[in-house]
Amino acid sequence: MEPRVSIITIGVIDLDRAIAFYTAMGLEPGMVVPDDVAFFQMGGLLLALWPRAKLAEDAGIQDSKPGFSGVALAYNTRSESEVGEMLERAEQAGGRIVKPAQRAFWGGWYGYFADTEGNLWEIAHNPGFPLDAEGRISLPA
Amino acid sequence: MEPRVSIITIGVIDLDRAIAFYTAMGLEPGMVVPDDVAFFQMGGLLLALWPRAKLAEDAGIQDSKPGFSGVALAYNTRSESEVGEMLERAEQAGGRIVKPAQRAFWGGWYGYFADTEGNLWEIAHNPGFPLDAEGRISLPA
Numbered sequence: 001m002e003p004r005v006s007i008i009t010i011g012v013i014d015l016d017r018a019i020a021f022y023t024a025m026g027l028e029p030g031m032v033v034p035d036d037v038a039f040f041q042m043g044g045l046l047l048a049l050w051p052r053a054k055l056a057e058d059a060g061i062q063d064s065k066p067g068f069s070g071v072a073l074a075y076n077t078r079s080e081s082e083v084g085e086m087l088e089r090a091e092q093a094g095g096r097i098v099k100p101a102q103r104a105f106w107g108g109w110y111g112y113f114a115d116t117e118g119n120l121w122e123i124a125h126n127p128g129f130p131l132d133a134e135g136r137i138s139l140p141a
Numbered sequence: 142m143e144p145r146v147s148i149i150t151i152g153v154i155d156l157d158r159a160i161a162f163y164t165a166m167g168l169e170p171g172m173v174v175p176d177d178v179a180f181f182q183m184g185g186l187l188l189a190l191w192p193r194a195k196l197a198e199d200a201g202i203q204d205s206k207p208g209f210s211g212v213a214l215a216y217n218t219r220s221e222s223e224v225g226e227m228l229e230r231a232e233q234a235g236g237r238i239v240k241p242a243q244r245a246f247w248g249g250w251y252g253y254f255a256d257t258e259g260n261l262w263e264i265a266h267n268p269g270f271p272l273d274a275e276g277r278i279s280l281p282a
Binding site: 002004005006007008009011025026028031039041042043044045047052055056058059060063064065067068071075076089098099112117119120124131134136137139140 | 145148167200209211258260277279
């Protein structure tokens with residue numbers, strides 16, 4: 001296994017609402033099959049929105065009621081002030097601020113929002129994990 | 142929001158078992174805090190393994206019993222034969238083959254495995270979504 005991820009697929013209940021949310025966040029759907037799937041190019045990987053029931057069926061597992069997924073995505077910012085701005089934008093886009101911007105136990109500044117499907121995104125400024133010009137994050141050397 | 146993801150955090154019940162699984166898959170932990178967290182550099186983003194209860198507490202939400210997370214990660218291969226090889230490797234590493242390698246409805250070759258925590262990984266060969274030399278995937282032009 002090479003150290004990479006190709007696609008993060010989020011299973012959704014309401015596809016149109018989720019597409020509208022991520023579009024309002026500033027992302028651009030690169031491929032949309034109506035009532036089926038939407039792909040967003042996220043640098044070197046793709047974010048896919050696909051009905052949760054289809055994802056479960058495709059994998060051959062039983063769907064269950066949405067609860068805490070046990071997974072969180074993180075978007076690291078270039079400044080502390082961006083954290084609160086992104087949380088507010090998520091709320092305006094139809095998401096929910098789960099944890100307002102605050103000092104993190106690891107020293108940075110952070111918060112969480114949930115998208116329209118309840119998926120967690122951590123928004124964090126962590127000076128210890130540098131971002132390059134393209135936004136690619138690295139562990140400290 | 143720039144089109145990128147910084148960290149995919151998988152909440153785990155058994156951290157050491159999960160670290161052993163991903164290491165056996167060929168990944169190298171770049172930073173490990175024993176009994177707390179492990180980070181793997183995955184190209185321009187990080188995969189983090191963190192106890193599920195800590196993730197829920199950090200976000201300020203209620204933990205729930207692990208079920209179908211509603212999220213799947215995908216790893217796209219450079220050939221069809223790699224798909225079955227990776228599923229077998231996942232099984233040898235302590236995971237479970239959820240869907241054996243087979244023809245996909247979208248034309249490629251694919252299958253699913255679950256890691257030691259039940260998280261779904263789709264392994265897929267999709268000639269329509271090209272990979273560059275670094276393994277970065279792109280939507281068709």
